[in-house]
Amino acid sequence: MMSSLLGGETVEVRFHGRGGQGAVTAANLLVDAAVRKGLWGVAFPFFGAERRGAPVTAYARISSKRIYTRSMIRRPDSVVVLDPAIMNYVNAFAGLKEGGAAVINSPKPQQPPAKARLYVVNATRIALDLGLVLAGWPLVNVAMVGALSRILGIELDYILEAVRSALSGRIAELNAKAAERAYNEVVEVGAG
Amino acid sequence: MKRLTLTGNHCVAYAVKLSRVKVVPAYPITPQTTMVEKISEMADSGEADIQVIRVESEHSALAAAYGAATAGVRAFTATSSHGLLYMVEMVWWVAHARIPMVMAIVTRTIGPPWNIWTDHHDIMSQRDTGWLIAMAENNQEVLDETIKLFKITEDPDVSLPGMIGLDAFILSHTVEPVEVPDQELVDSFLPERRQPYVIRSGDPLIMGNVPADLLANAKMRWDVHLGLKNAEDVIEKVDEEWGKLTGRYYGGLVECYRCEDADYLFVGAGAWVGDMRIAVDMLRETGLRFGVLKLRYARPFPSRRILEAVSGKRGVLVLDRAVSAGSAGPIFLDLASHIYSARPSVPVKNVVAGLAGYEANYEDFARIGESFAKEVSESGWVSSPLEFYPGR
Numbered sequence: 218m219m220s221s222l223l224g225g226e227t228v229e230v231r232f233h234g235r236g237g238q239g240a241v242t243a244a245n246l247l248v249d250a251a252v253r254k255g256l257w258g259v260a261f262p263f264f265g266a267e268r269r270g271a272p273v274t275a276y277a278r279i280s281s282k283r284i285y286t287r288s289m290i291r292r293p294d295s296v297v298v299l300d301p302a303i304m305n306y307v308n309a310f311a312g313l314k315e316g317g318a319a320v321i322n323s324p325k326p327q328q329p330p331a332k333a334r335l336y337v338v339n340a341t342r343i344a345l346d347l348g349l350v351l352a353g354w355p356l357v358n359v360a361m362v363g364a365l366s367r368i369l370g371i372e373l374d375y376i377l378e379a380v381r382s383a384l385s386g387r388i389a390e391l392n393a394k395a396a397e398r399a400y401n402e403v404v405e406v407g408a409g
Numbered sequence: 410m411k412r413l414t415l416t417g418n419h420c421v422a423y424a425v426k427l428s429r430v431k432v433v434p435a436y437p438i439t440p441q442t443t444m445v446e447k448i449s450e451m452a453d454s455g456e457a458d459i460q461v462i463r464v465e466s467e468h469s470a471l472a473a474a475y476g477a478a479t480a481g482v483r484a485f486t487a488t489s490s491h492g493l494l495y496m497v498e499m500v501w502w503v504a505h506a507r508i509p510m511v512m513a514i515v516t517r518t519i520g521p522p523w524n525i526w527t528d529h530h531d532i533m534s535q536r537d538t539g540w541l542i543a544m545a546e547n548n549q550e551v552l553d554e555t556i557k558l559f560k561i562t563e564d565p566d567v568s569l570p571g572m573i574g575l576d577a578f579i580l581s582h583t584v585e586p587v588e589v590p591d592q593e594l595v596d597s598f599l600p601e602r603r604q605p606y607v608i609r610s611g612d613p614l615i616m617g618n619v620p621a622d623l624l625a626n627a628k629m630r631w632d633v634h635l636g637l638k639n640a641e642d643v644i645e646k647v648d649e650e651w652g653k654l655t656g657r658y659y660g661g662l663v664e665c666y667r668c669e670d671a672d673y674l675f676v677g678a679g680a681w682v683g684d685m686r687i688a689v690d691m692l693r694e695t696g697l698r699f700g701v702l703k704l705r706y707a708r709p710f711p712s713r714r715i716l717e718a719v720s721g722k723r724g725v726l727v728l729d730r731a732v733s734a735g736s737a738g739p740i741f742l743d744l745a746s747h748i749y750s751a752r753p754s755v756p757v758k759n760v761v762a763g764l765a766g767y768e769a770n771y772e773d774f775a776r777i778g779e780s781f782a783k784e785v786s787e788s789g790w791v792s793s794p795l796e797f798y799p800g801r
Binding site: 244245249257258260262286287 | 412414576579580584585586683686687768771
């Protein structure tokens with residue numbers, strides 16, 4: 218658990234994904250879950266020229282106090298990578314704080330970032346197991362929120378409530394299962 | 410009351426639904442689009458009794474909203490940047506026809522080059538039109554002020570349309586916790602629609618023809634100004650009433666943050682005021698007593714409230730997210746001219762920043778504030794009254 222969240226400091230998160238992969242939805246769900254826990258949160262997208270498949274980032278800021286700043290996040294406490302292949306040409310660890318945490322969707326351990334911890338979860342496997350596939354793409358965003366919430370110390374129940382509020386019917390239940398599995402399956406693989 | 414996490418655009422959609430708006434003609438433009446999409450979804454699902462009209466341009470969007478409002482129902486539309494500029498003829502027309510309605514402006518930079526990020530040139534370019542212009546700092550204020558604007562604009566002492574300004578992306582697409590009031594509360598707050606005249610089928614009325622009496626026409630022009638000045642009291646009263654119902658009183662036309670014992674004041678409007686609050690706390694830790702005067706309305710311009718707040722201060726620093734090219738920032742121009750007659754001996758400086766969406770945050774404001782305090786204490790006045798902040 219990141220003691221900074223429980224200590225009342227602000228936690229800043231950057232999500233890396235591809236356009237269409239749901240990075241913005243992931244940031245929004247994380248904030249909704251944090252608010253349900255009684256915290257304050259803001260989530261916002263970075264709007265460059267967005268195209269399906271192109272690398273995108275989304276941001277979340279969570280705090281026990283009201284958040285007033287509208288500034289961009291440049292020194293995140295945590296980064297979440299929805300598609301590990303983008304790390305070949307995007308520096309997903311850029312600006313990651315010392316002692317921070319990176320969470321990567323990956324079937325195997327990766328090189329940890331400098332002076333930060335690395336966690337992996339096989340969110341693609343989870344999505345395929347559950348049949349969470351749309352237009353040929355495994356839907357990994359909600360699973361990654363599940364994994365991240367474990368690391369940030371946000372209880373699973375708040376994530377599940379947020380998922381069921383944002384989605385409905387069978388899709389909500391499948392995503393809730395994905396979040397729960399990722400919450401339980403995420404592992405720390407080392408620290409740089 | 411429900412606590413939801415919502416974008417600024419969705420806050421406007423909820424406010425429109427809760428205010429029982431009947432007609433929303435709209436033409437999409439980034440970053441306004443998700444607002445009218447949400448309204449359209451609400452109309453489609455039956456959640457709201459709204460007729461959404463797809464039109465071929467922003468000029469038509471406002472013309473259709475004006476038509477619906479003239480016929481006696483609450484009407485709403487929304488736009489940004491180039492869309493607003495395209496509808497300007499109708500913007501003047503609605504105000505001078507004295508037809509109350511509400512329009513959201515998701516403030517966005519005007520091209521060229523094409524730029525979708527926030528600055529305030531679009532909304533500030535409309536300050537001579539006769540519309541009320543409110544600016545929001547956060548999504549709760551977006552929702553609350555949109556609802557209040559229906560009541561304020563329809564007050565018989567006002568009878569003018571109003572704009573709610575929200576910054577592109579940093580409010581429009583940012584999710585944060587918001588308290589959404591119940592329909593019963595909004596119903597008890599908003600009276601039946603009031604307007605100076607209604608055009609009904611079978612009851613002909615000619616409006617806007619060439620005048621026979623130019624003096625009467627001149628008086629009508631001046632009366633738009635008087636209507637906006639009347640709105641000052643109405644805004645204060647409506648905000649107090651909203652505060653009693655919801656616990657959220659915003660200070661009326663302006664809000665002061667740590668103003669009372671301040672030596673120096675930031676003055677600004679919109680979402681970046683949140684960062685000014687943090688800069689005030691930072692500067693106070695270094696011994697510089699700053700405060701923020703948040704301008705909640707650019708029209709009517711709150712001259713009396715501003716004069717009260719700046720009197721006796723050592724310096725006033727106006728931060729504008731727009732510039733009237735060839736002159737200075739629009740808030741500075743208003744503030745300086747409106748306090749002139751009271752002869753306050755306070756130096757006022759204008760810093761123009763945040764143009765084209767280029768971020769200016771609490772660290773920038775702390776730096777600008779520190780340098781301003783130094784300038785005032787060294788020279789006793791301002792050596793350079795207008796500066797462009799080039800960033801760090």
